[in-house]
Amino acid sequence: MEKPRIKVPSSARKGEVIEVKTLIKHPMESGQRKDAAGNLIPRKIINRFVVAANGKEILNAELFPATSADPYLIFKVRVDADTRFEATWHEDGGASVSESAEVKVG
Amino acid sequence: MSETKEWASRRDVLQGTAFALVAAAAGLLAGPAAAGVDEARKALALLTGGAVPKEGRITLTLPQVADNGATVPLRVAVDSPMTPQDHVKAIVIVADGNPAPEVAVFRLAPEIGVAEVTSRVRLAKTQTVTAVAVMNDGSAYAAKAEVMVTVGGCST
Numbered sequence: 001m002e003k004p005r006i007k008v009p010s011s012a013r014k015g016e017v018i019e020v021k022t023l024i025k026h027p028m029e030s031g032q033r034k035d036a037a038g039n040l041i042p043r044k045i046i047n048r049f050v051v052a053a054n055g056k057e058i059l060n061a062e063l064f065p066a067t068s069a070d071p072y073l074i075f076k077v078r079v080d081a082d083t084r085f086e087a088t089w090h091e092d093g094g095a096s097v098s099e100s101a102e103v104k105v106g
Numbered sequence: 107m108s109e110t111k112e113w114a115s116r117r118d119v120l121q122g123t124a125f126a127l128v129a130a131a132a133g134l135l136a137g138p139a140a141a142g143v144d145e146a147r148k149a150l151a152l153l154t155g156g157a158v159p160k161e162g163r164i165t166l167t168l169p170q171v172a173d174n175g176a177t178v179p180l181r182v183a184v185d186s187p188m189t190p191q192d193h194v195k196a197i198v199i200v201a202d203g204n205p206a207p208e209v210a211v212f213r214l215a216p217e218i219g220v221a222e223v224t225s226r227v228r229l230a231k232t233q234t235v236t237a238v239a240v241m242n243d244g245s246a247y248a249a250k251a252e253v254m255v256t257v258g259g260c261s262t
Contacts, residue, residue, distance in 0.1 A: 017219070017220050030205075030228070030260065032205055032260050033260075053217065053218075056215065056217050057215060058214065058215045058217050058218040059212065059213070059214060059215075059218060059223075060212075060213040060214075061210060061211070061212045061213070061223075062210065062211040062212075062213070063210055064206065064208040064209060064210060065205075065206065065228070066201060066204055066206070066208065066209040066210070066227050066228050066229075067209070067210060067225060067226070067227060067228070068176060068177040068178075068225075068226040068227060068228050068259070069176070069177075071225070071226070072225070072226050073223070073224070073225050074223070074224040074225075075218070075222065075223045075224070076218075076220045076222040076223075077218050077219055077220065078188075078218070078219025078220050079219075080219075
């Protein structure tokens with residue numbers, strides 16, 4: 001799986017709502033497309049995207065073939081203290097990749 | 107499904123399994139044809155536990171016209187304090203004109219503090235996208251958006 005990206009502000013005020021932007025390169029093969037010979041290309045997508053903040057799971061997204069290729073997922077979160085976000089992308093078949101980012105909150 | 111103890115209630119597991127079964131059935135039957143309003147409604151009903159959604163509190167934003175159905179921006183936000191006593195448990199999104207109706211399920215914990223997610227979705231053709239927010243007390247709120255799609259998004 002490709003190395004994903006996660007972007008957060010480097011610092012924030014206590015109680016501020018910030019945006020966490022995530023991006024991963026992935027074809028999100030829907031299982032609907034056919035190859036040149038007319039055979040269905042099998043489905044292979046990222047089916048789950050999970051984010052923990054300081055070890056506590058805050059977002060657990062179940063994704064379907066309706067998510068576009070190169071999933072670009074943004075979510076808002078309110079931060080009250082220094083926070084380390086860890087995001088994990090799970091692919092059909094069990095492979096996964098994680099990436100993390102930190103926000104200093106004062 | 108999340109492995110976290112406080113989320114994986116038996117009800118959640120049953121609904122998740124049922125949701126997957128509906129998705130599988132829709133996939134087997136549909137092919138490139140649209141799943142339709144009925145399949146989308148069934149998929150929603152399974153996950154919301156039959157709660158009849160009310161209007162309000164949830165906003166679903168998509169462009170009125172999408173010139174590329176392969177990547178259509180979607181934003182969903184729910185007016186909720188996200189406290190342990192009053193929070194969004196899940197946001198379910200379905201599309202009634204896609205080969206399979208399920209678009210995404212965003213499960214949230216109150217610690218997130220605010221309920222707003224943005225993504226990019228594939229829309230096969232002009233259709234209605236529906237988002238339902240299921241709250242911790244079992245109530246549900248729905249919003250719809252009609253999107254006109256000029257170039258369908260399922261071939262890429």
